[in-house]
Amino acid sequence: METQSLTIHVKKIEKSKIEQVDFNNLAFGKNYSDHMMYCDYIDGKWQTPQIVPYGPMEFSPSTKVFHYGQAVFEGMKAFKDDAGRVHLFRPEENFKRINKSSERLAIPEFPKDYFFESLETLLKLDHEWVKPGQGNSLYIRPFVIATEEGVAAAPSDAYRFMIITCPSQAYYNKPVKVLFAEKYSRSADGGVGYAKAAGNYGAQFYPTNIAKSKGYDQVIWTDAKTHQYLEEAGTMNIFFRIGDKLLTAPTSDRILDGVTRKSVIQLAKDNGIEVEVAPVEVERIKNAAKAGELKEIFGTGTAATIAKVTGFEHAGDEFTLPKMEVEYSELMKKYLQDIQYNRVEDKNNWLHPIEK
Amino acid sequence: METQSLTIHVKKIEKSKIEQVDFNNLAFGKNYSDHMMYCDYIDGKWQTPQIVPYGPMEFSPSTKVFHYGQAVFEGMKAFKDDAGRVHLFRPEENFKRINKSSERLAIPEFPKDYFFESLETLLKLDHEWVKPGQGNSLYIRPFVIATEEGVAAAPSDAYRFMIITCPSQAYYNKPVKVLFAEKYSRSADGGVGYAKAAGNYGAQFYPTNIAKSKGYDQVIWTDAKTHQYLEEAGTMNIFFRIGDKLLTAPTSDRILDGVTRKSVIQLAKDNGIEVEVAPVEVERIKNAAKAGELKEIFGTGTAATIAKVTGFEHAGDEFTLPKMEVEYSELMKKYLQDIQYNRVEDKNNWLHPIEK
Structure with missing residues (x-):
């Protein structure tokens, strides 16, 4: 899809957590798949995307997102067909929209190839987390947060773009x-x-x-x-x-x-x-x-x-x-x-x- | 001020960072004093306030504040008079307002004694960070963030109330x-x-x-x-x-x-x-x-x-x-x-x- 070559840095999990998850009783947004992506914006530039085991990260208490809500997100889903193939649904729309949201929040645009190559690498790694069958999907949450340390009320000079994913059944069970x-x-x-x-x-x-x-x-x-x-x-x-x-x-x-x-x-x-x-x-x-x-x-x-x-x-x-x-x-x-x-x-x- | 007794847990810094700070050239919100306070809301209850050395903390990428902006803050200042005594300016107003803000953001109210005793303990510990002289003050930033892990779009069931402080000269230098x-x-x-x-x-x-x-x-x-x-x-x-x-x-x-x-x-x-x-x-x-x-x-x-x-x-x-x-x-x-x-x-x- 992209002509230029982008090297995403990947650090795989040692042992998958997938056996611990009851896929028939999923609380929405509570179980995360094995890997996540993060990409930092530092010195006016998005750095190399990193795919690493899902887990906590350190943040200073003065990190701007905690104080000024400079943060945007997307919600998208991947589905598995009967042949076992994984598909994203209209990801171009989410890509365009997260940058539209970012613009309004004074957050720098994220590059298209970083977005798609990160998603594809992540979904290949965690394809077992996308379950087939009606109502099942992998919910994908790209988001961007302001990461500069400092409470001055001005746009951040550092950001983190992340993608986390969680298996999902139907979101609202009842009318x-x-x-x-x-x-x-x-x-x-x-x-x-x-x-x-x-x-x-x-x-x-x-x-x-x-x-x-x-x-x-x-x-x-x-x-x-x-x-x-x-x-x-x-x-x-x-x-x-x-x-x-x-x-x-x-x-x-x-x-x-x-x-x-x-x-x-x-x-x-x-x-x-x-x-x-x-x-x-x-x-x-x-x-x-x-x-x-x-x-x-x-x-x-x-x-x-x-x-x-x-x-x-x-x-x-x-x-x-x-x-x-x-x-x-x-x-x-x-x-x-x-x-x-x-x-x-x-x-x-x-x-x-x-x-x- | 309060009749009931509250035990704040205090862990002091080993060596103050104050010597590293140039108090004549302060960028607003960039230098933090030695200690900070945090207090977690878990299982429907604010736990014991903790005063610890200022520093980074771990957060899961699914932490609600990153996704849904459920966060409020206050800005207040402490001043040192010519006799070397530290004074807060109208802290009751900030206390009332942070709870008013919290109510609107569906965040539980913070107890008054926790707020004042934390502030007093923090300011006693870090009183050297409040410099006397016209325009000098210690800027105090109480804030509350939603800390539940999980991207369901609903109010968090866990919160962290924090107070961080930073020495401040005049905020806007020019008209x-x-x-x-x-x-x-x-x-x-x-x-x-x-x-x-x-x-x-x-x-x-x-x-x-x-x-x-x-x-x-x-x-x-x-x-x-x-x-x-x-x-x-x-x-x-x-x-x-x-x-x-x-x-x-x-x-x-x-x-x-x-x-x-x-x-x-x-x-x-x-x-x-x-x-x-x-x-x-x-x-x-x-x-x-x-x-x-x-x-x-x-x-x-x-x-x-x-x-x-x-x-x-x-x-x-x-x-x-x-x-x-x-x-x-x-x-x-x-x-x-x-x-x-x-x-x-x-x-x-x-x-x-x-x-x-």
Whole structure:
């Protein structure tokens, strides 16, 4: 894929930990595969990527990421097909997005060949950690953190790009009930909402805890200006099925440009389902629900894949979604997984196979 | 101060590093004193605070703070008076604020006795690091980070509260030119702008870099909704002197409740200077500048103390502030420092002496 030659330094683990992992009872994000990648940015330059056994690293207490949240990440997955071959799903999208996030957080861009060669080397080494079978995958977490030591409130002059991976089953096991935000906000116009910036996530935990105490699993964020438009769920983009049509908000500087979101839009179109990408008014959704026209709501995200929403609340009004004979959420999940597990023709060229 | 007895575990450094530090040429936040405090939150409980030699610590790459920015901090200072006694300035305010920030970031509150006894123990041990003399201080950085290992996007179940300290001269050596924000934003209504959340700072670096490339040192943030109201500078609150009156924005869920800000408001009143706390329209400031009524702009913050602004730009209009014979920024700095260095009566009870 790349013409220039890049030497990644690899230090293999002495003995794999894979026997210690119960792959049928995985808590998301708790078990890490044998190897990880790190690459330091020092003196204005990304150094040679290092692949080493997964494990702790030393950081000074003044390390900038602890103080100023200068950190971005990605979420992506590798799948194993029935022939035992490992595929990444749309990794180009994650590569482009992590650099877009980095730009907004004043973090230097990461080179494309470093990203892809690191991923490929890592996945070849840890291919046994990618289990075949519906719902199984290897979750891949590239991230960048500011590593300069010193608490002056200015961009770091040192960074660490890392990739860690963890085996994953389905992220959300059960359908979710959601609360439409009325007071709290996720992001502002002119802010960092479109970036996968670490601080965007920590900021959501408190309002989400409040929603949980009321019996809801997630918050659907509305625009900070008016709270009249539904935007995204923080870890997922959101789709609404009104009649036979899907509706989702356009991306903006407040909304993450989700890879699963754009894949679902494409797959819906490929399969003859109309998709309207337009600002989603809370009132429109409530009115559609009252009129019996709101058939489904579902979230899309790399970790969650497709998360079905069973009901929602807004301003004291509670709504339960109907049970549909044919669920778009199930259809979309099937279309997506058929490609991810290499069971159908990959017309859109989304799979990136890893050579054994 | 506390009635209950708390045993802090102390491990002293073998040999102080203080001889290696050039106290006349301090880069802010680059030299740390001999000791630091850490206290872990595990199993729903803050454990015994540990005071140990300052140094690196091990963290797993999946540590939540790296991924979700669940982190808050404080900035405070200790000053040494001419009698060689060390004083904290309004530490109660920092204590209250770090817990207010923590609440918004879904981080458990830190106990008051742990906070004060840790600070006192640390400052007794490292009292030689607090240098007397105008502009000298020990900058104190309490912070809390999420330490659970695991990349699930949910609040951490483990945290580390830390205090590190670094000797400091004046933070900004030169007056600053500022840019009023027109496009980028610092915080949203219903967001985390009022909290000293790590992510609020990393998010400002990119727009600040753009401002710097245009020749400005700082951005004065405007409200994300309309960009018509001046709010704060990210590391400082902002005061405008119109005629003989000071004007500053009220705190809100977007604006940090600065300790220096509230001290300046009080000191202005104590010294017969009128202060208007009201939303600050960009147009009002520009019109006042055009009419020759805008006399001064200055920033206030723990690190900066008082930072004089010499000029500003908005929407292509550039303004240079006049040279005043009597500068409120200088007056306020003097009032503040006279208290901080214990040179005048501390009428408002702001000093917290550390017993030798």
